[in-house]
Every structure is written in C-alpha cells, then in structure tokens.
Amino acid sequence: MATKDDLEFIYEVQKEASLIGNAASLLQWDLETYMPKKGIEDRSEQLAILSKLVHEMIIDDKLWAALKRLMKSAVLKKLTPKDRLVVTRLHKGVEKSRKVPTKFVTDYTKFQAICGEKWKIAREKNKFAIFAPYLEKMIKFKKQKIKYINLPGHPYNTLLDSFEEGMTVKQLKPIFEKLKPELVRLLKDIKSTKQYKRQKKTLKGRFPEEGQQAISDWIYPQIIREKDISRIDKSTHPFTVSLGTQDTRFTTRFDDKDPLSSFTGTVHESGHALYDLNLPQKYAHTTLHDAPSFGLHESQSRFWENIMSRSESFANVLFTQFKKGFPTQMKGVKLKDFYHELNFVKPSLIRVEADEVTYCLHIILRFELELALIEGRLKVKDLPAEWNRQMKAMLGVTPKTDALGVLQDVHWSCGYFGYFPTYALGTIYASQLFAQMKKDIPGLERKFGKLQFVPIINWLKKHVHSKGDTIRADDIIKKTCGKGLDVDAYVSYLRTKYKKIYGF
C-alpha cells in the first residue's frame, strides 16, 4: 500500500481510538461524580466493552502491517518530522499492546470497576478484610500483565513504564534512597525548632461548603483562563480527566474542618487541567496529544499547588479571600499565622493532606510496599500491619483505623501499581522548573501575589505543555533546566523555604 494511504489509515485509527477513549473517560468521570450507585454493574461492562474495542483497534493486524511498512528506514526518513514521531511512538505503543490478549483487557476492565466499588465500601466500613480478596485478585492481574509485557529487569518495571515511560527500579531505588534520609533529616531539624513546638491551627471551627466553593471558583479561572472548556465537580478522590481537546474536567472535595485542603486540591487539579488544555491542537487525536509521563504531569499540579499557592506572596491575596468568605471564622487570624498554617510541617496519616516535607515519605512507603507485594515478599493479609509499622518507623505516627491507613488511596483498587512514584518525581521536577522560571521571569514571586499568572502560564506552555508526547519527560526537564531529575535541587528548595519558616 502507498505510504500516503498507510499514514491516512494510522491517523484514522488513532482518531477513532481517541474518541472512544474520550467516551470511556466520560463513563469514568460520571462513575465518580453523578452515577446512581446501582449503575455500577452495567457501568463496568460499558467500560470493559470500550476498552476491548480500543484494544482490538490497536492490536489489529492491519494497523500493525501499516506501521511495519512505515517503520522501514527508507520510508521513515522521507516522512515529515511530525509523521515520523507519530509513526515511531505509535509503533512502540502498539508493539506493547499486542502482547496483551483482548480477553485479559476485558476481564481486567470489568474487574477494575468492581474492585473500585469494593474499596469504597471497605473504606466506608473501615474494614480492610472486605477489600483484601479483591486486592489479591488485582495483584494477580498485575502479575499476569507483567508476564505478557515482560520488560527487561525487575518485574515492577513493566508497571512503572505504564506511568513513567522508561523508568526502572534500578533508577528509582537510588533516587528514593537518597531522598529518604534527606527528608528525615530535614523533618528532624524542623521538629527541633521552637516554632514547631508551639505551632497550632489558627483556622478553627466550621468552614461551610459554599464559602470553600466560592474560593475554589475564584482561583480556578485564574489558572484556566479560557471559558467554556472545563468544569469542576465534587468527588471522593479529586482527579482530572480530559474528554476531548476542549473539555477537561476536574474535581475537588470539601472538608468543613479543613478549608485549605479543598483550596489546594482545586489548585492542584487546575495545574493538571491546564497541561491537558494546552497540549498542541496540531497533535489532537494522535498519540502525541499527551504528556510524556505522569511524573511530568504531576510537576504541573505540584507547581501550582505547592510552589505558587503556598508561597508567601500568594498567601497575602488568599488571606484576603478567606477573610471575605469566612469573616467570623477568620476573626483575629493574622496573615503571618495563615501563611505558616499553609505550610505547616507535621507528620500525619493521610498522603493527600501531607505537607511538602513529609509528602515524599508517604510515596516511598507505598513504593516499598508495592515492590514487596509484587516480589511476593509481602502478603496482602499482612499489608495493614506492615503499613502501620513503616508509618511508625518513618513518620512516627500510627493509623488507628484502616481508613486512615492502608485504605486511604484509590490507586490500588484501580490497579494503579507503579503510579505512586510519579508523584515524587513530579514534585521534584516542579522544584527544578521553579528554579529555572525564577531566572527567566523577573519578579516571579511578586507575580504570584498579584495573580499575574499569564507569563507563568506562557512559560509552562512553551517549555512543557507545547511539547506534547514528542520527547521524554526527563529530556524536557534537562532541556529547560539544564539537568534531568535532580534530588539535590529539590532538597535545596525545601531547606531554603522551611529554614525561613521554622528558623532552624
């Protein structure tokens, strides 16, 4: 077949797969936001059939034949740079997908929705035993997937690769082994200060949902500036999902005792949404219309959440909003204390509520447990005890219940093993991007407090979003910041910031 026809064909398949993927994303979004509970059984089958359709499209022999013809070096070198990228990226993805049988995909997707529901019930009832048999089955699915795809090196590499392409246990372990003692040391320094010893919450009482909603509705259009392309809803676990190139949605949750968490949650998800919405339209409905990795995606949410929204400069304007939204509750609260509370360091039980210093320790815990589960060193039934033991050892706190411990995250119930490490990678990347951005944008931190986000958004678009999935995450960081993943840069960012706050 002529190259032109092959190209046309592979673009058509990508587009169809992408549109069906959008429909599946809507099924997923709806499941988390508005679906009546009893819809779950049909829903899991609906998701399964769409996954099956996409999988069948991707592993179809006709597509594979077209890709093989296009991958011949004589053909490849004559393509435009964009077509060449599409062909090589798609070839790689298809090659991987062709290793997984359709039946596995269908069974897995069906099980995924049910496993998610069981996790919800287990969490509500605070009983790990309800979830345990499903988690065991999920791990079996994961091991089966590893067998199918079988990337070189550690079995866990196959799982990691789905979220952070090219990342391996061999690379990741030393990163975490370096980071862990640094964080523990920093935490110790902070805990030794007077400031730490006397820190206590100044935001007290109840903060009604409407007030929190208003603050959420105020900040999110500052980041997502274009109208009618996004929306925000509520869900148990906040997330962002794109249902088309002009329709990205995210969720938040409200806790009337902790108004900062819904605020930072909204900012976090806005950072994700901004990335998706800024992906180049020219790559729409191709494999390039994506981030190169979950870690890089997370760098965007973490930049807005940690670096922008917890900055001293921004705390000013947020303080004003809080006083406006909660005049009674904010009575007598000082700006200085508000800023401090926004950056409280305190070992705690829940990952999504953790501060910048302890956050990565929560990740390292999960990474080590996942590794032990996959290697078979740890049994599911022993997971809660091991979780609690390591929490105590690393953070000095012990969950009183499963819901506050091992059941807190949705990830394992969705089969997202290998996902957690990307949160740490993104957090590190964010600090590197910030260091570079400071050099490129004069008076950057002052801009945070003036809500002058446009130059920041443009900078992120230029250096990160506009790349789509054309080069690896680490190469984007290297090209932008002069160096790839850099634990030292991250630790230095933390030390500088928290030294100033805690005065150790």
Place this chain on the structure above:
Amino acid sequence: MATKDDLEFIYEVQKEASLIGNAASLLQWDLETYMPKKGIEDRSEQLAILSKLVHEMIIDDKLWAALKRLMKSAVLKKLTPKDRLVVTRLHKGVEKSRKVPTKFVTDYTKFQAICGEKWKIAREKNKFAIFAPYLEKMIKFKKQKIKYINLPGHPYNTLLDSFEEGMTVKQLKPIFEKLKPELVRLLKDIKSTKQYKRQKKTLKGRFPEEGQQAISDWIYPQIIREKDISRIDKSTHPFTVSLGTQDTRFTTRFDDKDPLSSFTGTVHESGHALYDLNLPQKYAHTTLHDAPSFGLHESQSRFWENIMSRSESFANVLFTQFKKGFPTQMKGVKLKDFYHELNFVKPSLIRVEADEVTYCLHIILRFELELALIEGRLKVKDLPAEWNRQMKAMLGVTPKTDALGVLQDVHWSCGYFGYFPTYALGTIYASQLFAQMKKDIPGLERKFGKLQFVPIINWLKKHVHSKGDTIRADDIIKKTCGKGLDVDAYVSYLRTKYKKIYGF
C-alpha cells in the same frame, strides 16, 4: 453453525450494541447537562463514532447470516418463546438497518450534534434564519433516509415507523382529523363559560428555584421508589434517558414565574423513568428490553402528569407542599383556585406548557407542517410564517418571536421528524389506561391524594412495563382496555373532567 452458537452470538452482539448505546446515551445526557460549551465539536465526533460502531455491528454479515439461519421455520419453531421473539424482532430491525450505509449514519450523527447547537444559538438569539440552513440540511438527511428504508405508502411512514412501529399516515390522518374538531369544539365550550372569562392566575410573584427543587425532590421518589437507580438534573429541554438497566436519569427545568411547570415536568419525566426501570431484567441487553413504541412510553408520562398530578384529589396534597415551600407566595391562595390553576385551559404559544385540551392541537400543527415539509409543499424559509398562520387559525394566538413559535422545540434540530404524533397517541392511551385502572383499583382517585402509588405502579408494571418490546403498543392497550387507540374515550375523559371544572 449450530443453533446454540448462533443464539449465543446474537445475544452477544445485542449486549455489546446495547452497552455501546448506553455510552452514547451518557455522551448525550452530558451534552445536555454538564458539558462545557466548547466540548461540542469533539462530542459530535464521539457520538458519531459510537453510532458507527453500533451500526456496523448490527449490519455485519455474520449477524445477518446467523439471523437468517435462525429464521428458518424449522429452526424457529424449536426455539423457546423468548428466543423466538428476540430472533424475529432483531431480524426485523437488522433488515431495516442494513438498508442504511454506515457513512450516512456517521455523517448524520455528526451533523445532528452540530444542528442541535445551532438550534440552541438560534433560539437564544431568537432568530430562525440562523437555524434555517441547518434545518434544510436535516430535511435532506431525512429524505435520504426515506429513500434508503423506503417503507410502503407515504414517504413519511418511514419516519413515523422509527418512533411508532407500524404507524402510517393513512391511519394517523383520520385520527387527527377526528380529534381536531372535537378539541376545537371543547375549547369553544370552555371559552364560553363565566369561569373561563374570569379565570386568572393566583400563583403570583417569584418562586425561587430551591423551593421548586424541594417539591421536585419530594414527588419523584414517590413514583421512582427504589433508591440509587436514578437521578434528576437540569436541562433546557427536559428529557429521560437510560444508561443501563439500573441507571435512568431525567431532567427538569425551573421557571421562577411558573412553579407548576417544573413540577409537572418532573412528574412527566418520572413516568418515563418508571417505565424504563420496570422493564423486565430478563430482557436486559436484548432488543426486547424496550417499550414497543414512543406513544406507549408517552402514555406513562402523561398518565402521571395529567391524570394523577392534575387530579382534584392530588391537588390537595400538592397544595400543602406549595404552602410549605412558598409560605409568602401562597398567602391567601385557596385550594379551589390552586386546583383550577393546575387545570387552566387557555390557548397558548408553548407546547410543553399547554393544557390538556389544547395540547394535541399543538401536535396536530407540527404533524401537518412536517408532512408539508417532507412532501415538499412547504419550504423551510416559509416555515415561521406558516407556523404563525396555523397557530392563529387553530388556537387564536400568534407568537411574537421565533423563540416562542417555530424555534421552541428541540426535536427538528435532532432530526426527530415523526416523533410529535406519538405525544398525542400517548395522551390518548393514557386516558384509556386510566378508565381501565379505575375499574381495577377501587378508590383509585382517592389514592392519588394519599400518595398511595404502589398499587398503581404495580398495575402499570403488570399491564404495560413488564411486556417490554414483545407485543405492539396497540395490542397492549387492546388487551388491557378491551379496545385499541380510541379517540372517543379520550374526548369523553376530557369532556367529563373539564365540564366539572368549567361548568358548561
């Protein structure tokens, strides 16, 4: 192939098609409720691809071959009654679908979403000219579809048949020709009364949305009694859609000057939803898991809306709810006047707000215009003038703007030509079901006012819902009420009720 394999195969295809259809319904529901505006372009393509997939599944030669083997009389007679029904019904549907090329389906579905958006804009801007070129294109699509399917008799029969299987212009015209003068006469009788001349609204002022929402949330679980299988949202045009056998959703809209309209809207859609949710689970994901016609579906919504919720007995309890929800606005309003206002007869511009007496005249208008458009006797550009002329002739009122006239309904923008007549059929069926129900359930009307809906729901389930799509709508009515579609019964119901109210 063995009969057993053929059967298994056709059930599998039906299930997959049904699940993909569910996903498409969610895309549609979301489009009307929560989708950010700019999502529309991708959305239309997402809908198109799912329609294409279902169409391809249905017209696949393998399915057709299996059905032909199963349709052989020697094979057919050995099947269980359920399998036999599935085979024959599916065969009929597939035969029809195979006449329509996939490309037509894709083009049409893509256009449908865009046409819907253009209608919305035209209505907002109150300008028919914006919508006209799209309506013209839509009519071309319809004429093309008629050419493909080409049912015997009038070209419009093909369009009718999509909504009311087996219905023809030849049957429908005399029904409407008989009904029209009867309604005009009744309206004249009513207009001649003192009661009519002095009737004026007693529900005055603004009725805030929350109060209306509360009444909506109070009534709908009385009809849909099972929890976690439905939800209600807001949309421009109220509708009901099923996204699975345990997930049926409907919408309502709130007008702060007309609290009765949101209330009756909710009751109307609840009637539709109840039907879908009561369809037999044993027919799930087969062609039998459906109503036999839109008319019969409408009989359920009209029963709850007109017969139950506008009854004298129910007006009592509704009056109490209104006084609770709107104490200020209801001050001085008498029950008698409230009941009368619930049943005001008054020629008006908007179909969905029309009373029981004038409603079918709105339908007859649309039927006659559709017929003229399809026959080519009427041009799109002349449609608004013709609409206004006939409104004046039949109801004595003239819309001042397109939004209040020709642009008021969503149907044409979705390509639903042939749909309107089913509203009248359903309204007639509802009156027949009511007459029979009164014989079967002692003290029926008293039960309305006591919210004792369970025996009513069971009666409807037994005689209507539980049949699924196994027998024709008219046969269900004949079997239940002793006679098929009966204009006289309907006119007699109206005369009795309104004679009592207006005293002519």
